[in-house]
Amino acid sequence: MHITARLxxxxxxxxxxxxxxxxxxxxxxxxxxxxxxxxxxxxxGLSRTxxxxxxxxxxxxxxxxxxxxxxxxxxxxxxxxxxESRFLRLVLESAVVxxxxxxxxxxxxxxxxxxxxxxxxxxxxxxxxxxxxLDNQFHCELFNLANKMQCYHWMMDxxxxxxxxVRSMSLNTIKDIKIVNDHKALIAAISxxxxxxxxxxxxKHLSRYKIDEQAIxxxxxxxFSEV
Amino acid sequence: MHITARLxxxxxxxxxxxxxxxxxxxxxxxxxxxxxxxxxxxxxGLSRTxxxxxxxxxxxxxxxxxxxxxxxxxxxxxxxxxxESRFLRLVLESAVVxxxxxxxxxxxxxxxxxxxxxxxxxxxxxxxxxxxxLDNQFHCELFNLANKMQCYHWMMDxxxxxxxxVRSMSLNTIKDIKIVNDHKALIAAISxxxxxxxxxxxxKHLSRYKIDEQAIxxxxxxxFSEV
DNA sequence: TGGAAATTCTGTGGTACCATACTCTCGGTT
DNA sequence: AACCGAGAGTATGGTACCACAGAATTTCCA
Numbered sequence: 477m478h479i480t481a482r483l484x485x486x487x488x489x490x491x492x493x494x495x496x497x498x499x500x501x502x503x504x505x506x507x508x509x510x511x512x513x514x515x516x517x518x519x520x521g522l523s524r525t526x527x528x529x530x531x532x533x534x535x536x537x538x539x540x541x542x543x544x545x546x547x548x549x550x551x552x553x554x555x556x557x558x559x560e561s562r563f564l565r566l567v568l569e570s571a572v573v574x575x576x577x578x579x580x581x582x583x584x585x586x587x588x589x590x591x592x593x594x595x596x597x598x599x600x601x602x603x604x605x606x607x608x609x610l611d612n613q614f615h616c617e618l619f620n621l622a623n624k625m626q627c628y629h630w631m632m633d634x635x636x637x638x639x640x641x642v643r644s645m646s647l648n649t650i651k652d653i654k655i656v657n658d659h660k661a662l663i664a665a666i667s668x669x670x671x672x673x674x675x676x677x678x679x680k681h682l683s684r685y686k687i688d689e690q691a692i693x694x695x696x697x698x699x700f701s702e703v
Numbered sequence: 704m705h706i707t708a709r710l711x712x713x714x715x716x717x718x719x720x721x722x723x724x725x726x727x728x729x730x731x732x733x734x735x736x737x738x739x740x741x742x743x744x745x746x747x748g749l750s751r752t753x754x755x756x757x758x759x760x761x762x763x764x765x766x767x768x769x770x771x772x773x774x775x776x777x778x779x780x781x782x783x784x785x786x787e788s789r790f791l792r793l794v795l796e797s798a799v800v801x802x803x804x805x806x807x808x809x810x811x812x813x814x815x816x817x818x819x820x821x822x823x824x825x826x827x828x829x830x831x832x833x834x835x836x837l838d839n840q841f842h843c844e845l846f847n848l849a850n851k852m853q854c855y856h857w858m859m860d861x862x863x864x865x866x867x868x869v870r871s872m873s874l875n876t877i878k879d880i881k882i883v884n885d886h887k888a889l890i891a892a893i894s895x896x897x898x899x900x901x902x903x904x905x906x907k908h909l910s911r912y913k914i915d916e917q918a919i920x921x922x923x924x925x926x927f928s929e930v
Numbered sequence: 931t932g933g934a935a936a937t938t939c940t941g942t943g944g945t946a947c948c949a950t951a952c953t954c955t956c957g958g959t960t
Numbered sequence: 961a962a963c964c965g966a967g968a969g970t971a972t973g974g975t976a977c978c979a980c981a982g983a984a985t986t987t988c989c990a
Binding site: 563 | 714716752756759760763764765771784787788790791794795798851853854857858860861862
């Protein structure tokens with residue numbers, strides 16, 4: 477497991493959650509593998525309670541399953557679940573860009589543009605992790621512009637892990653280019669308040685996350701659950 | 704606080720969460736009031752840990768706020784939040800009925816019809832609590848028919864409390880009639896696979912939860928946060 | 931040698947207690 | 961009389977330990 481230092485003002489529980497999420501996304505905690513509260517707690521230099529609470533939260537998002545008195549397992553990738561989370565994102569984010577386009581008053585899209593510039597930079601100076609982070613920030617800012625931050629937190633907090641884990645399995649050089657272009661087109665549509673175009677761009681954009689299923693399945697068959 | 708017996712097979716944490724939710728919805732734990740882990744734990748005959756974990760979960764859903772080293776508070780009703788949860792439901796459930804209508808193959812709506820019959824029964828023999836429960840079950844079954852149960856759990860688990868708390872403040876005799884009729888019309892549209900009609904019915908249906916804001920605000924001004 | 935019972939081991943669920951930080955009160959000083 | 965600071969009180973955050981259940985291993989008997 478890859479462990480980074482604890483941040484200032486971060487509670488033990490938040491720290492444990494962050495480290496666990498990072499390692500699940502990076503596949504250092506492999507799908508299907510068992511994890512032990514004791515082992516993690518000694519690795520992080522904490523007691524079991526913060527670990528336990530982090531695992532409870534992950535189990536609510538169906539990332540981890542806790543078998544009482546037996547142990548906890550990093551769940552295999554259930555593609556039906558990934559698809560459901562994509563469905564939820566698609567539906568919700570489409571509605572969000574619609575709200576943005578139809579909102580009255582001025583619209584400050586400078587944060588989106590700034591984010592886009594950084595994406596273009598990390599495309600030329602390749603850094604997939606940064607791109608992933610910027611991608612998530614981009615979508616977060618959309619929710620913010622629509623005044624729907626609570627929706628973002630209610631869902632995305634628990635859901636992005638499913639997404640990011642799959643994404644980190646795919647070779648992403650080619651796709652990243654398309655994603656950045658999608659974002660660019662989306663900003664254009666939003667600034668023109670073209671609601672219909674923006675929604676259709678969002679649908680196309682989020683569908684990109686789907687295509688790799690077959691390739692990933694063949695590359696990491698042991699990480700997928702049946703069905 | 705109103706306390707019922709602990710169910711079989713229910714962990715202490717689940718028990719604490721259930722009791723807390725029930726009391727928040729029924730307003731026995733008043734919006735704005737402070738709660739103490741110690742007090743609750745002695746009332747429920749548990750130690751602090753399960754209570755603490757239940758409060759952490761409620762704080763994730765913005766029902767409770769935990770002030771470290773100070774205490775925990777049942778949050779006032781933030782109508783912007785209620786509206787956001789309505790937005791989320793609206794967007795998602797509209798998409799869900801669309802999926803149902805456009806699904807291929809046969810469609811087993813017997814559970815919906817059965818649920819509707821019970822709703823009609825409890826309308827004639829008034830029982831608001833039962834109606835609320837049936838209402839939630841009805842919507843849950845819609846997600847089930849669309850094969851989107853995970854979406855249901857991701858959101859609704861944390862969100863319905865916001866809804867139910869507001870709903871329990873409104874006099875609901877008149878509204879219940881309309882709601883049951885809405886459900887009836889929705890079943891009809893679904894069985895005819897009339898996607899457009901079903902979505903528009905769902906929009907009208909969920910908008911009913913909005914109308915009472917002014918009345919409730921006047922009746923319980925101290926339960927609302929500003930803005 | 932094979933198999934079942936008993937025991938040990940290991941895991942989470944929950945309890946009791948300590949650490950730490952914030953609040954409020956009370957007393958002394960100016 | 962007003963204000964500041966020390967200390968008690970009380971809240972959650974975290975630790976250490978016990979309770980209990982399930983799995984694996986060992987032991988004992990046929």
